[in-house]
Amino acid sequence: MKNSLRGIVLPLTLVVTLLPANLAAADQTYAVTLDQPVHGRFSVDPALPADGRYPAGTVVTITTQPDTGYTLDAGYYSVPGRWGAMYHESPTPVFSVVIDQDKHLGASFIEAAAVAHVTVRDNIVYAQPGKKPLKYDVFSPVGAKNRPIIVIIHGGGWTTNDEDVMRGLARELTRGGQFVVASIDYRWAGKADGDATANSMVNLIEDCYGAIAHIREHAADYGGDPTRIGVTGDSAGGHLSASVSLMVERIGTRGFGREPGVFEFKPTYVPAGKSVAELKAEMLVAIRAAAPSYGVFAGAWLKADPENPAADASWDQAVQPLHAIPAATGRAVPQYLTRGTRDPLITDAMVTEFMDALVKAGQRVQYVQVGGAEHAFFDWKPDAKTKATFAEHGVYYAAEMKAFFASVLQP
Template identity: 35%
Template sequence: MTEGRVLKGVEFARTGGPADRPLLLDLYLPEPAANGAGTRPAIVHFHGGGWRAGTRSSLGPVTDGFGLTPFEALAEAGFVVASADYRLSGEAVYPAQLHDAQAAVRWLRNHAADYGVDPTRIYAWGDSAGGHLASLVGLMSGDSPVAAVAAWYPPTDLNRMGEQALPDAVARATDPGSREEQLIGAVLAEEPQKAAAASPVSYVRPGAPPFLLVHGTADRFVPAAQSETLAAVLEKAGADVELLLLDGADHMWSLPDGGPAAAEKALAATVGFFRRQSGIP
């Protein structure tokens, strides 16, 4: 990417409260159109890390290790990309994370003219915990709607994650002190209503935006059944949904041979999906 086309550490909101601090995002900007006219579609990305770790510059250590530079790839395809941080569960429990994600989308829409963004073509994308947030942003009504969602291995139904876990799961939502329990600040079995309130499947409705769900069949952290569950509910509601299951891929697209094939397929599918949604040839 051309030097100077990435704007790092842009403040999009503040957390408020006694520990008030800025929330930041990085902007990846495509080259200006040859004729200098027209607006661009935009994608707001939310990182993974189990809601308790991770940063806006990363798609997880394994995926980062493949050297695919997804943000730059999408910018080169013609999208403005905003990768946003949000409060982690050690700082605040849900729905703080959703509020921050919505604030990032709202900021980009309010500043669309500053960065040549078409406010009707703003999309959400996330991986793992970030895919969960992107899905919620897409499904919940409010003043920060998005036109389409892509989610990589997202948690979608917290109450069913434990029962859907693979036999060789590394982590289960029902484990004491699990990432999911830290997110909602409660034991899932004791507070199923809180788990449901933090689950994208609870908000599927007619008129939901198009979805792309990409998941590895060997995911030991977030079972692929989570994406299958959301896809089925979306389809039943009449939504446009694409489900891509990558055989043998674990979380962060890890394969037994250590190669990048699954990550490459996921990225290509994501670029293609957003191109189709935005009308970019």
């Protein structure tokens, strides 16, 4: 476990070691761009050659210095990816980069006052069922005790990003000291993590339940109350947060699809000395509300296990929140739904269908369309455009989301 405190203005040395799968020939070089920082500066060692190219395998050490009144948000490198520039970040003081392809290097800074209210514990590992250690970050308001917990599940098409992309939302939800927030990571679908066996949507849901189990087990250490939990997430995380909130009844050990009509999720992590049945009973009481943002709730994108020939439509429906809504008379799970009016991926009809199904089940639901917003307005990345989008839409609707959770989780 690595612990760090954000909000302290100090010179930070970032040294990140990332081992390439295959080092290129010794004489190969790669282009490196040093992004212009704002509200701080950084240097690289060894210095970037005049032609802007490092030999393959060069380990670059980055040293950063925030301006007065600012602190390090994250050091990073970025490479082209599925959604444009994909950032690989670390908020820790030591960050190193191995040059194994063309890369951008940089550092993002934030006003120290923006994070002075919160203590952050980074990269807490809760399980490792495959190649990638599964982890989460905890954002605790200074002096927090017995606060309700909001769990954030990141998006990225189920195959990209990690918990870092939700830190802006986490910081906003902790503002005012009402909530402890945990932002979680999970296995990527298919073989995106490099696993020999493809990860199914079932695995991802089980990871989310495992993360919540670990967070609940250590809630007192974080200043949180394990009996009052809300979940949120955006895009793919919108699907996963809705699933986690609505499918608690199907936590179990009988497997997913091994028996006709039986679709159960076994959390990736179960606390020692506790049975899955005991964990299920606790989560049925603890998980009380969800705020899925521009999520996917049904349809062709949600396949339970695409590589399993036994998987049929009933398997797929079992990972789709639209088909998992409990009657409110049995278990009330209020939902707060958001979507940008200019979202090119998630349509109004998709969210409305889910809203209507919640209403039919007697569940409390609020659906807010965010005027002018596109997809992923709750994301936080080092680039100026993402930060500006979050400032324009994310900050305000994070406050609205916080009010929703307060109405359910505050005593």
